[in-house]
Amino acid sequence: MNLNxxxxxxxxxxxxxNGKQVSLLLSLDHAHVKQFxxxxxxxxxxxxxxxxxxxxxxxxxxxxxxxxxxxxDSGDLDEAFDTQKELVQAFQRGMSxxxxxxxxxxxxxxxxxxxxxxxxxxQAEAAVEGQRKKLEEAANVISKSxxxxxxxxxxxxxxxxxxxxxxxGILFRIYFKLKQQNLCKNILRAVKAADMPSIxxxxxxxxxxxxxxxxxxxxxxxxxxKAEHELxxxxxxxxxxxxxxxxxxxxxxxxxxxxxxILPTATLFQKFPKxxxxxxxxxxxxxxxxxxxxxxxxxxxxxxxxxQGTYFAIEKAESIAIRQLFRKVYLVLGLNTRIPIQTFxxxxxFEGMNVEIEEAEWMLANMIYKGxxxxxxxxxxxxxxxxxxxxFPPVAQVAQA
Numbered sequence: 001m002n003l004n005x006x007x008x009x010x011x012x013x014x015x016x017x018n019g020k021q022v023s024l025l026l027s028l029d030h031a032h033v034k035q036f037x038x039x040x041x042x043x044x045x046x047x048x049x050x051x052x053x054x055x056x057x058x059x060x061x062x063x064x065x066x067x068x069x070x071x072x073d074s075g076d077l078d079e080a081f082d083t084q085k086e087l088v089q090a091f092q093r094g095m096s097x098x099x100x101x102x103x104x105x106x107x108x109x110x111x112x113x114x115x116x117x118x119x120x121x122x123q124a125e126a127a128v129e130g131q132r133k134k135l136e137e138a139a140n141v142i143s144k145s146x147x148x149x150x151x152x153x154x155x156x157x158x159x160x161x162x163x164x165x166x167x168x169g170i171l172f173r174i175y176f177k178l179k180q181q182n183l184c185k186n187i188l189r190a191v192k193a194a195d196m197p198s199i200x201x202x203x204x205x206x207x208x209x210x211x212x213x214x215x216x217x218x219x220x221x222x223x224x225x226k227a228e229h230e231l232x233x234x235x236x237x238x239x240x241x242x243x244x245x246x247x248x249x250x251x252x253x254x255x256x257x258x259x260x261x262i263l264p265t266a267t268l269f270q271k272f273p274k275x276x277x278x279x280x281x282x283x284x285x286x287x288x289x290x291x292x293x294x295x296x297x298x299x300x301x302x303x304x305x306x307x308q309g310t311y312f313a314i315e316k317a318e319s320i321a322i323r324q325l326f327r328k329v330y331l332v333l334g335l336n337t338r339i340p341i342q343t344f345x346x347x348x349x350f351e352g353m354n355v356e357i358e359e360a361e362w363m364l365a366n367m368i369y370k371g372x373x374x375x376x377x378x379x380x381x382x383x384x385x386x387x388x389x390x391x392f393p394p395v396a397q398v399a400q401a
Contacts, residue, residue, distance in 0.1 A: 001035045003045070007053035007062060014058055023104035026065050026087075028072065028112050036066060037073050060090035061109075068116070077120035081134050084113045088141055095148045099158040106149075107166050110142045114170055118177070132178055139174045139183075146171060146187070150194050164191070165202045169209035176213065184217055208238045212249055219252050219313070228256045243272070250275045255310040259317040261372075261395030263287055278304055286317055289324030291351035320395055322363060323372040325351060327392045337375070337386040344384070357382070371398045 001009070006025070013021040024030050050063040064087035071080035088109050095102065117138035124134075146167035152160040168187055175183045199207055215230035231253040238246050250272060254264060263283045269276035281297035284290075298305075298314060305311035329347050333339060345360040355363075364384055367373040372395065374387035 001032055002039060003036065003041055003049050003066075004053065006032055006036060007049060010058070010062055011054050014055075017099075017101040019101040019104040022102070023108040026061065026105055027108045028069070028115075033069055036069060041066075043067060043070075057090045057094035061087055061094075064090060065109075068112075072116070077116060077123050078134075081113075081116050081120045081138075084109070084116050085138070085141055088113050088145065092144055092148060095160065098160070099154060100160060100162055101158075103149075103160065103163040103166070106145060106160075106163055107170075110145050110167065111170055113138050113141065114174055135174055135178060139171060139178070142167065142170055142174070146190075150190060150196070156197065161194075161196060162202065164194075164196065165199065165206035165210050169206060169213070172210075172213035176216070181217060181220060184213070188214075204237055204239070208234045208245070211237070215249075216252055219256065220309075224256050224260060224313075228253065228260070231256065247272055247274045251308050252310060254279050255305075255313040255317075258282060258286065259313050259320070261286075261317075261320045261323075261398065263396075282314065282317070286321045286324065289321055289326075289328045291318065291321045291325055291348070291353060294318060294321045295352070319366070319370075320372075322348075323367055323392075323395065326364070326367065326373065330386065330391060335391075337388055337391065339384045339386070341377070341382045341384060 010022065010025045013025065025032060046063050046066050050059040050066075053059075054062050064083045067083040068080050068087065071077070071083060091102075091106065091109055095106075114135070117134040118132070120134040121132040146164065149160045149163040149167055154160065168191070171187060172184055175181055199210070211230045211234035215227045215234060218224070218227035218230060231249055235246060235249045235253055238249060240246070254275060257264065258279070263286065264275070264279065269280055278301050282294060282301070285294035285297055295318070298318075301314075302311060305314055325347055326344060329339065329344060330336070333343070341357060341361050341364065344364060345355060345357055348355050348360060348363075361377060361379070361382070364373070365377055368375060368377070371393065374389070374391050374393065375385050377384055
């Protein structure tokens with residue numbers, strides 16, 4: 001496909017409002033890319049050909065796309081970022097005259113801008129660690145695409161509002177990489193204030209991405225109930241053929257469940273080997289009340305959990321393992337409802353936790369407070385008095401209360 005053929009095909013697809021085909025012709029990964037680069041065409045030829053063959057603003061979109069391909073091919077990612085940015089801005093200028101059909105192309109050019117920006121920041125030799133200037137600039141440009149979608153006043157069935165959640169997914173991905181998750185709140189406020197179709201009317205992939213990042217946002221805020229709800233929805237809606245995506249969701253979902261005492265099933269671990277590698281020993285040790293094994297497993301997975309940002313959540317799950325240990329003491333003593341606090345202290349010491357009697361008493365009081373045990377403490381006699389009825393309610397039941 002020579003340059004003129006490419007431009008004629010692009011104009012034809014624009015005229016027929018075939019958004020999918022237009023998106024392919026503006027992507028960085030399509031058959032036309034290699035064919036175009038093999039022609040070694042100069043920039044002045046690109047500008048001239050686009051101006052005569054394609055109507056505005058698509059002539060700017062096309063010329064900047066082709067220039068971006070040349071810059072990427074020559075390894076100049078800074079220039080590639082600039083031309084891709086101009087491409088997106090030219091597209092935005094024409095969006096008021098377009099309807100829903102243009103959304104596939106909008107997704108591709110904005111996501112490609114994100115990728116180029118990220119790669120350009122990685123390539124920058126003088127980059128200060130933690131600074132990603134190109135990605136920050138890309139976020140500012142992409143946020144305008146989000147605004148054009150969410151504020152569209154066209155007829156709903158052909159409205160660009162249906163591009164809102166895809167744009168949110170791209171922006172959230174950038175904000176998380178920049179560690180600027182606070183900016184997500186601005187997006188969420190805009191969605192809440194807008195007259196939007198129900199999220200169920202959007203594509204499954206958009207819903208899954210949105211709920212995944214929303215779940216992670218709640219997780220960072222330590223609102224674990226909401227985090228679990230959103231991540232559960234994302235996991236269930238994510239199709240089984242997207243194993244990597246489901247594994248990614250589990251990286252945050254499983255720590256939330258473990259710390260709430262809800263243990264993964266053997267079936268889940270069979271389906272997701274990466275999750276099994278990190279969480280299987282932790283889950284087993286929690287279930288068995290093996291505090292020593294829990295801490296060994298936590299140490300073994302420490303570097304991975306820190307990278308995922310879930311270490312402290314998993315660390316909190318130790319209290320569930322301790323609860324299970326205390327239950328084992330209760331069972332070993334034949335369901336005796338009056339147990340010396342000293343007995344629990346010895347159990348903790350057996351698990352490698354050298355605590356004072358006061359600390360053991362505090363742990364028991366904390367278990368009662370959280371609802372993991374039913375009973376009361378006699379400080380004077382240093383005894384735990386357990387309820388005769390359901391002294392240790394099921395952990396998952398308590399966690400959901």
